[in-house]
Each structure stands twice: as structure tokens, then as C-alpha cells.
Amino acid sequence: MRPIQPPPPSGASTTKKERGRRRPDLTLPLPQRDTALAVPLPLPPSSAPSSSSSSLASHHHHQSGNINNHNHNNNNNNQGINFSELDRRDRVGSGSGGTVYKVIHRLTGRPYALKVIYGHHDDSVRRQICREIEILRDVDNPNVVKCHDMFDHNGEIQVLLEFMDGGSLEGTHIPNEQNLADLARQILRGLAYLHGRKIVHRDIKPSNLLINARKQVKIADFGVSRILAETLDPCNSSVGTIAYMSPERINTDLNQGQYDGYAGDIWSLGVSILEFYLGRFPFSVSRQGDWASLMCAICMSQPPEAPATASREFRDFIFCCLQREPSRRWTAAQLLRHPFISQNVGGKNQVHNNVHQLLPPPPRPLPS
Numbered sequence: 001m002r003p004i005q006p007p008p009p010s011g012a013s014t015t016k017k018e019r020g021r022r023r024p025d026l027t028l029p030l031p032q033r034d035t036a037l038a039v040p041l042p043l044p045p046s047s048a049p050s051s052s053s054s055s056l057a058s059h060h061h062h063q064s065g066n067i068n069n070h071n072h073n074n075n076n077n078n079q080g081i082n083f084s085e086l087d088r089r090d091r092v093g094s095g096s097g098g099t100v101y102k103v104i105h106r107l108t109g110r111p112y113a114l115k116v117i118y119g120h121h122d123d124s125v126r127r128q129i130c131r132e133i134e135i136l137r138d139v140d141n142p143n144v145v146k147c148h149d150m151f152d153h154n155g156e157i158q159v160l161l162e163f164m165d166g167g168s169l170e171g172t173h174i175p176n177e178q179n180l181a182d183l184a185r186q187i188l189r190g191l192a193y194l195h196g197r198k199i200v201h202r203d204i205k206p207s208n209l210l211i212n213a214r215k216q217v218k219i220a221d222f223g224v225s226r227i228l229a230e231t232l233d234p235c236n237s238s239v240g241t242i243a244y245m246s247p248e249r250i251n252t253d254l255n256q257g258q259y260d261g262y263a264g265d266i267w268s269l270g271v272s273i274l275e276f277y278l279g280r281f282p283f284s285v286s287r288q289g290d291w292a293s294l295m296c297a298i299c300m301s302q303p304p305e306a307p308a309t310a311s312r313e314f315r316d317f318i319f320c321c322l323q324r325e326p327s328r329r330w331t332a333a334q335l336l337r338h339p340f341i342s343q344n345v346g347g348k349n350q351v352h353n354n355v356h357q358l359l360p361p362p363p364r365p366l367p368s
Helices: 016-021 123-137 177-196 224-232 261-278 291-300 312-321
Strands: 086-094 098-105 111-117 147-153 156-162 209-211 217-219
Touching: 086 111, 123 147, 123 156, 177 217, 177 261, 177 312, 261 312
Parallel strands: none
Antiparallel strands: 086 098, 098 111, 111 156, 147 156, 209 217
């Protein structure tokens, strides 16, 4: 079908054939855009380090220190590990920003995770990443992955992290409420710590929640990965994470254009916990679906709820996380006192033994 052509300007010459075919009375008006239904794409972040909306450095500029003197053998807050003392073993993960390897410190035999950040960066990007890492090095909580050091090796930035031998919770199904409450408690403790230090994660999702052999759950991949995504490819900074974004972060017309990062983390937590319980992504579209379908489901449908078969406490816990209005969501500190958490106190670290059982989530069709 050919697009409708606009009428020629007055005085323009037309052929006899064109005059015979043109019917001004059949011109169709252009459809009007309903701004009330607009769902704009998230704006790409600024390339300027000082204006990055997700920069932890904007909250903690006083902790950045002298980044120009950061070298291979920085002894602040670590045991003086030298890059040459690390033996690279297995590749344990990779993404758009870098690759993570398991490495062994030759002198102690201790395993670490080494995140190798792709590419060679200009000075402003390197300074920003260094500022972020300086902040992460000062983070110390049992439920947050520890950042030990940073190396500038052959022009590549490499970050030495705590090694979590159990991997991520991606694809995990945890139908037992007491086990799920223990998992949620650990994540909330890490979030409450970060939020108390005015650090917003902005990318809480199952693949960023790691577990070790002692069944400790820790929050990972904040700060460095986010800065990296923005500096390398501004248009790609939200790809893959939109499924767990809060409605007001996706649609900036909501909540008077205000975005509360702390409340955004709570929404992402609620979606993740409900996904663990159900064994599938809790919205009516596939998590791997296209942006338009995901945005419509998150921004225009009612927030997902726990099923009626769940306990009243768990249903209310999810309700307190997945409030459309950000100000109505509970904080991490408040959620730690929620009955679902406080009444399901079992043994230490009682995360389900089959925590890595994968259950492929079948996509549900969009409602007609």
C-alpha cells in the first residue's frame, strides 16, 4: 500500500493524468498522538562523567581519593596482591562489557574472580571507572560481593572481586517460602547496607544475585558494570535489564518525572523474588520479548501479584514491593521487619539445596 502523498503546493504544475487521479475529498487525516499513552524510551545517559545519572561517584565524590596514583600494587584495603601473582583458570561468565575469569592467587591459593573490562578507554572514562572502583573497594558487607582491587594491565582495566563458587541465581525456582524468605532477607540486608551508604544499585535481577557453597547470597555487578555499559555504548545501557525496571524509570511521564533509585531497587527486588517463587518471569510477556511488549506490560498493566495459593504474608510482601507509586513501596529496612521475613527465621543460610535447579519459564501470551 502506497503512502498517501500530500497535495502539491498551490501554483505547481500537474499533468492531465495527475489531475484526473487526484481526489482531495479522499485525503485521510494523520492520526493524532495520544500523549497520555506515550511510553518513551529511557534517555541515553550523558557521556560526561559528572552528569551520569547512575554514577556512584555522584553520591560519594569525597571518597574518590587520588585516582591518578592507583597502580598495580595498591596496598589500600587489601593484602597487596600483585597482578603477576594471579593464575587465570576458567572463564566463568561474559557479557557486553567484559569477561569474568576464575583466578588463583599463587601465594595463598585463594580463588578470586577477575573481571576484564573490554576495550581501551580514554582518560575521562578511565578516571570515572577508577572513582567507581575506589568506592566499591570501601564497601564491606556479608551480602555484597567484595571488590578487592583494580589493575591497569596492558591498557585493560581488570577488577579483582570475591569469587562466588555457586554462580548466579538466574533461572532458580524456590517454591518453599521459608527458603525464599531467607534468600530475600540476605538480599535485603545487602540492599539496606548499600542504600544506607547512599548507593543505588539500579540493576537488581536474578543474574546479579550470586551464591556460594555456604549458601550465602550476595549482590553483585553494581557500579563498574553500569558505568561500563554507559561509557561504551550509551544506547545499550538498559538492554537486558528493562524487564526488572520500575514503571517510572521506563516511562518518565509517570511520577511527575521523578525517579527514586532506592524505590526502583525495591521494585526490581520484588519482581526477582516473585520470579523465584513462580519459576518464571511474573509478567504476561517473555522476559526476552521486545522492548515495546515489555514496556507496555510493565507500565500499563497492573503490577504482578503472588498467587492465591501463597501465604498471606508472602502476598503482602510482594504487594509492598510492587506498588506502582514509588512512595508507597517499603524501604529495604522496613521490608526486613515485614512478617514474611521476621516469621520465617530458620537455620543460618537455609537457602534451598536445589537452588540451581533450572526451570525454563514458558512465555504466556499477551492478553487480548
